[in-house]
Amino acid sequence: MDWADELAARVSGPQVVNDSKTPSGTIHVGSLRGPVILDVITRALRANGHETTLLYGVDDLDPMDAQALLTPDAIDREMGRPLAHVPDPAGDCHESYARHFASVFIDVFDGLGIHPDRYYWMSDIYPTGAMDPFIRTALDKAALVRDIYRRVANVQHPDAWHPLAVVCPNCGKIGTTIVTQWNGEEVFFECRADLVTWARGCGTSGWISPFGGNAKLPWNLEWAAQWSLFGVTIEPGGKDLSTAGGSRDRSDAIAREVFEREPPLNVPYEFLNLGGKKMSSSKGVGAAAHTIAEVVPPEQLRFLFLRPRPNQAIEFDPEGTDAVPRLFDEFDKFAAATAGREVKGEIAPGYEATFRYSLLDPEADVAAEAALFRPAFSHLALLDQIPGVDVESRVAAEKGSALSARERQIVDERVAAARAWLETYAPERSRLAVRHDALPVEAEALDDAQRSYLAALADAVAIDPPSGGDAWQAVIYSAAEAAALSSGRAFAALYLSFLGRTNGPRAGWLLAGLDPAFVSARLREAAGTTTPVGGTP
Numbered sequence: 001m002d003w004a005d006e007l008a009a010r011v012s013g014p015q016v017v018n019d020s021k022t023p024s025g026t027i028h029v030g031s032l033r034g035p036v037i038l039d040v041i042t043r044a045l046r047a048n049g050h051e052t053t054l055l056y057g058v059d060d061l062d063p064m065d066a067q068a069l070l071t072p073d074a075i076d077r078e079m080g081r082p083l084a085h086v087p088d089p090a091g092d093c094h095e096s097y098a099r100h101f102a103s104v105f106i107d108v109f110d111g112l113g114i115h116p117d118r119y120y121w122m123s124d125i126y127p128t129g130a131m132d133p134f135i136r137t138a139l140d141k142a143a144l145v146r147d148i149y150r151r152v153a154n155v156q157h158p159d160a161w162h163p164l165a166v167v168c169p170n171c172g173k174i175g176t177t178i179v180t181q182w183n184g185e186e187v188f189f190e191c192r193a194d195l196v197t198w199a200r201g202c203g204t205s206g207w208i209s210p211f212g213g214n215a216k217l218p219w220n221l222e223w224a225a226q227w228s229l230f231g232v233t234i235e236p237g238g239k240d241l242s243t244a245g246g247s248r249d250r251s252d253a254i255a256r257e258v259f260e261r262e263p264p265l266n267v268p269y270e271f272l273n274l275g276g277k278k279m280s281s282s283k284g285v286g287a288a289a290h291t292i293a294e295v296v297p298p299e300q301l302r303f304l305f306l307r308p309r310p311n312q313a314i315e316f317d318p319e320g321t322d323a324v325p326r327l328f329d330e331f332d333k334f335a336a337a338t339a340g341r342e343v344k345g346e347i348a349p350g351y352e353a354t355f356r357y358s359l360l361d362p363e364a365d366v367a368a369e370a371a372l373f374r375p376a377f378s379h380l381a382l383l384d385q386i387p388g389v390d391v392e393s394r395v396a397a398e399k400g401s402a403l404s405a406r407e408r409q410i411v412d413e414r415v416a417a418a419r420a421w422l423e424t425y426a427p428e429r430s431r432l433a434v435r436h437d438a439l440p441v442e443a444e445a446l447d448d449a450q451r452s453y454l455a456a457l458a459d460a461v462a463i464d465p466p467s468g469g470d471a472w473q474a475v476i477y478s479a480a481e482a483a484a485l486s487s488g489r490a491f492a493a494l495y496l497s498f499l500g501r502t503n504g505p506r507a508g509w510l511l512a513g514l515d516p517a518f519v520s521a522r523l524r525e526a527a528g529t530t531t532p533v534g535g536t537p
Ligand SMILES: [Zn+2]
Pocket: 088, 090, 091, 092, 093, 094, 099, 100
């Protein structure tokens, strides 16, 4: 994690960190890696005394080219139009398709403590005329631009091709137009029926001013123009953009040769892979950024992206696995190590920086945060499923002292996360199901010692019925001690009898939450006796 601090130590002067996104639909959780990296770079720069501005742009004049979210009757009309001019498919909650999807995504990273100093929307920028000088330069140097595409990307544009896309004044599409002439004041455009396969132009052609929002630069030129317009010094880019001859190479060459400015420093970053299994939508769960953010709290989500270096891919497969509980456990391990406590297993160097940058508040007292008591996620997930358990007092008992306000906040956040996880990604085995109907078949694995223990426990609670989890816990232990059975095997006997598995939450609170008559009957049934042990010959 030292990479951000190393970067901050390497640059000088005021810094402008930028990223932008085309809001073409629901945004995948992996797309959060960019904003998280951007935020960490900004924090590291500021911590090193660099005056830093964080920008986030929305490339919403890009053409609509994904029809998945359009109704059949809208496809012909909307495909190829600027995303900013396509209506919100979710109704009228936003002024456009672009605003809708960008806003949903921005809300998610805002919740991760990522607060750019300025958001810019290209549909707002072009009409101001701020892009006009870049449009003029690009058109004047059209031959050079075509040459750069040939050299850098092996893309052969026709000799008449000019780097500009006009918004067709007749059909409103931008993905279907080509500019073939430039006279210094106006361009000649054609809206072609067959320019692209995914949208159909209307056939209009004519001369039009390229300025003031009538047209936009193609993506590679627009990107390079943004760098000049905003004075961008650092812009991390996903691996897909950073390949040889890819978008970043093209824009770098355009920045140098066309706009005559050194491109910003790149921090290429790898993808987040969602594992082998496809994210199902059966329970309304998916890989959308906003969906995962409803389950994984902000600090653990930041941690997911920050634990590996940017150039390492992230494997994350939450569907039906323990990936989410493991993420919490890892986070807690980094917290413990940062607090100077001994941790099990290896821990990556730079763990202190990883923990620090995972915190929501850049001004947080890192040592105090690291020292907080954090109950294990899996334990909370089980505890919360037992009826009648006061989770907070159980956690305080585990800690051995009262929880601070901040620790109570963490417990509340984790309980909410555990509930959301159980409703969405959790594997079936994490859902605590007391087998009320019949003795689980798994209880056949009980040995004689465990059976006599269960019988003895049934006797003990018949004589002196315990009330509450603590009392139950005490009698479970004392009966185990009397039977010379290890507590581990005693608990396993109870879990097998009630849950059909060998592990579970603290058994005292489980049993205290159930009907006493049912508990007694089940203990005896599992023990293989139906009457008190004392009453049999
Ligand atoms: Zn909306």
